[in-house]
Amino acid sequence: MPLTEITNIDKQSDLLLIKQYLNNRDANAFNQLYRRYSTKVYAKCISMLKDEALAADATQEIFTKVFLKLGSFGEKSKFSTWLYSVTYNFCIDFIRRKKRDKQLFTDEAEDLPDLIDDDEDEEILAMEVGRLREVLELIPPGDKVILLMKYQDDLSIKEIAEALNKNESAVKMQLKRAKTKAQLAYKEKYTNY
């Protein structure tokens, strides 16, 4: 491929690359998408699965799935949002298969104290990174995913609902419970320090 073409393809938007792939079956366009996002997807898989080999396999399966479903990408959301949804759903399914007995989301019937006001995100966002990392390991994986989608990937409630195939009010409730759970885990682990 000529150098100018490579430079141009580097600057193209995700949507243009997708169209280029779908219209011309241009493998270079898909390769560019892979290179743009594979590190982020791989990091998310490691964060969720805690195993580099599993994360590598997951990254491969996620991109293969994305390649096979690219024709059905509706352009309703950004490509990155769609890709991260596929990533999180893949990891949730993997964990679900692996640990059938473990809770994925905080049980909605569980009686949690109402620690967090809807607008009070500062405390959770300001947790020191090492502690935040530990707290995220102490809550159910589904709750971790919902917090990562909201605060790391900046997905809207609507986008999270679409990604997790839930309605928006269920997501709002789940998010509130995940924050409460994280805050409780933090207090339990670090209050005595």
Place this chain on the structure above:
Amino acid sequence: MAATNNFKKMAQEDQELIPHAPEKVEHQVMGVVKTGQFAGNVIELYFSKMIELIMMLFGATPSKKDQKDSESNGEVR
């Protein structure tokens, strides 16, 4: 949203610690993509011709457009 967002900082740290997905993953993914590309090309090139041939076996005659296309491609019927 608050100015401090340590979720972002955590993601940044993760990416610095894990710079790239293993190269073999890229090879395997691109292998699937190239196979798909090849299969797509084969279908596009030959599937329509196969359908046309089957139709002709059942007695259909090629359309004038197809005849013109074939003539312009230098094919002899």
